[in-house]
Amino acid sequence: MTKPAIFWFRRDLRLTDHPALDEAAADGRPVLPVFISDPALRNPSGENRLTFLAETLDWLRDATEGALVHRQGSPAVVLRELAAEVGTDTVYATDDHGPYGRGRDTAVGESLAAAGISTHYRDAVYAVPPGSVVTGGGTSYKVFTPFFKAWKSHGWLDPAGPVAADWLDGVTSEPFPSSAPTAAKLPVAGEQAAWDRAEWFLEGPVFDYSVGRDRPGVDGTSRLSPYLKWGTIHPRQLLARLGPDPAEDVFRSELAWREFYAEVLFQRPDSARASFVPKMSGIEVDSGPNTDQHFSAWCQGQTGYPIVDAGMRQLLAEGWMHNRVRMIVASFLVKDLHLDWQRGARWFMKHLVDGDLASNSHGWQWVAGTGTDASPYFRVFNPITQSRKFDPEGEYLRRWLPELAHLSNKQIHEPWTDPVGAPAGYPGPMVDHGKERKESLRRYDELKASWQ
Ligand SMILES: Cc1cc2nc3c(=O)[nH]c(=O)nc-3n(C[C@H](O)[C@H](O)[C@H](O)COP(=O)(O)OP(=O)(O)OC[C@H]3O[C@@H](n4cnc5c(N)ncnc54)[C@H](O)[C@@H]3O)c2cc1C
Structure with a gap:
């Protein structure tokens, strides 16, 4: 009888156009599909991402006719146990090029090889x-x-087309992860x-x-x-x-x-957490008790700048934010509040349903002027002109800031200019953008002078 193969699903949760899965299923070989919850990846993920993952796994379990097995723990240990359980010596997976995944896959490959099991990493995400x-x-x-x-x-x-796999069923699974009741309104999975x-x-x-x-x-x-x-x-x-x-x-x-x-x-795996351009890490950032207050106002969408607040509230409500607004809120944190880009990036990773280390860290660094091909540090997004230009009718602002919905298209971008005063319940601008822009440029000039 043909020995089965294990297919280790990671960031490739689909059943069409799947070269690695196709190879596992070649020649009619039975395939045991498995997803391993690895604490190293699970612990830093926020509820939105974990919920979307849980719902995607529910879909995948149905799509594999109930064969998908979920296990928790160290992948090398789990895969060795499963291989012994089903009598196989081959594991397939899609190659992972991220900093953690590369190290893990090498270690898993070595550990399984010592037990006589071969691993085959194919394709890419x-x-x-x-x-x-x-x-x-x-x-x-x-x-x-x-x-x-x-x-x-x-x-x-x-x-390629859909994979035709002969799923190996009947292997005991641990309970599948469940959705967090507090998660944001997320898209349908699958x-x-x-x-x-x-x-x-x-x-x-x-x-x-x-x-x-x-x-x-x-x-x-x-x-x-x-x-x-x-x-x-x-x-x-x-x-x-x-x-x-x-x-x-x-x-x-x-x-x-x-x-x-x-x-x-x-x-440059180090650029996940550190500035890609090392000398930019010397920029002066604010410290002290005010910084926590500032950060918290930013996180909760209470800065008094409507486009920033609308974006931050969309993030809390949907676990997603429009790209233009991601740039505006990131610029505000770094250049108006003078906080570390890393702090904002961590908040994004906690809430984004699409949170991705490469796109997030480098999206932040692009705005902060510390990354590759970065917007130069001296380019500071003006939250009012950006708002006027990209949301001229205030549709986005009205959706996320109902307390401003009654304002005219002209005033909604700067509610403090309303002749009857700013609407009750909405804060005044927490900082003066013009002043903070100059302060940001001053810090940059000071940093540049230190390089000479
Ligand atoms: C500060 C900041 C943080 C970001 N964090 C993330 C993140 O964690 N995960 C993430 O997927 N994207 C991130 N982005 C990029 C971008 O905002 C999102 O990919 C995009 O908003 C997703 O919406 P969409 O699928 O409708 O994009 P679309 O406009 O439809 O684009 C299609 C796809 O292209 C890719 N893409 C688009 N723009 C970018 C970009 N600027 N950088 C990288 N990929 C892009 C995405 O995969 C996206 O789904 C970030 C951008 C910034 C400025």
Whole structure:
């Protein structure tokens, strides 16, 4: 009888276009699908991400006809036990290029090899595996535009169809994780839900994406990030659907930003927590009791700047925030409140349903001016002009700040200018943006002077 193979699911929770799973299931070999809750990854994840994961696993268990096994603990130990239980000596998984995953996979591979079990890491959660797109000199790109060009000419596999697997059932599972009752209002989990959203986006909004992607008040982006995070949909499946329209190319480039940041993190794992440009870490940040108060007002959406507050309240309510607003709130934390980008990044990781180490740390560093291809430090987002420009009718502000809903399109961006006074229950601006912008530039000049 053919020996089964174990398929270890991680960030590839789907059953179509799945080369690693296809290989595990080759020649009709029975496959035991397993998901391991690893405390090292589980403990730092917030409720929203864990709930979305739990719901995705429920979908995957149904989709594998109940065969999916959930176990908790150290992956090497769990996989050794399972291999002994089902009498196999092969484990397959999709390759993980993140800083933790790489170390874990090497250790698991060595530990299983000592027990006579071979591990096969295949494919990637990216269209182009990190490490593949390098400059002519063999080094990694530090600027997005040439990376994008090289990434496009490198190309990617065409997506494959559904996997035909003979699932090995009847293996004891521990209880599956459950949703947190306090989680935000999250999207529906699972491959069908991902495709429902993708089809809707690719058949219409993508053609207005060049403009729509910057309008937080309209549903103009794909909102596929949670599905991409867990591999419920693979980027090459989306790329294969894009045509030559310039707006589709903008969408293609956004998918490439995700790959660019994965590449940067692959080359510089330290940049997950530390500034990519080390000398930028010397910038003066505020300290003392006021900083906690400031941070808390930012977290709760109580800064008195409507666009910042609307974004932070969207994050609490939905575990997601529009990209334009992510940039504005991040700039406010770093350049108006003079706090560490890392503090904001941790809050994002706690709440984002799409929380992804590479995109988050480097999204923050782009705004803070400490990363690759960064917006220069002296470019400071003005929360009022950004709000006027990207939410001119105040649709986004009214949605998240009902206490401001009655204000005119002119006043809603600066409620303190209303002749009858700021609305009750809404705070006045906690800092003066013009003053803090100058203070931010002063700190940058001081830092630059210290480099000479
Ligand atoms: C401070 C900050 C933190 C961020 N943290 C995260 C994070 O933790 N996880 C995350 O997935 N994205 C993060 N982003 C990037 C971006 O905001 C989200 O990917 C996007 O808002 C998700 O919504 P969407 O799926 O509708 O995006 P769309 O506009 O539809 O884009 C499609 C996909 O392209 C990718 N993408 C788009 N923009 C970016 C970008 N700037 N950087 C990297 N990938 C991008 C995402 O996978 C996204 O799902 C962050 C950006 C900033 C400025």
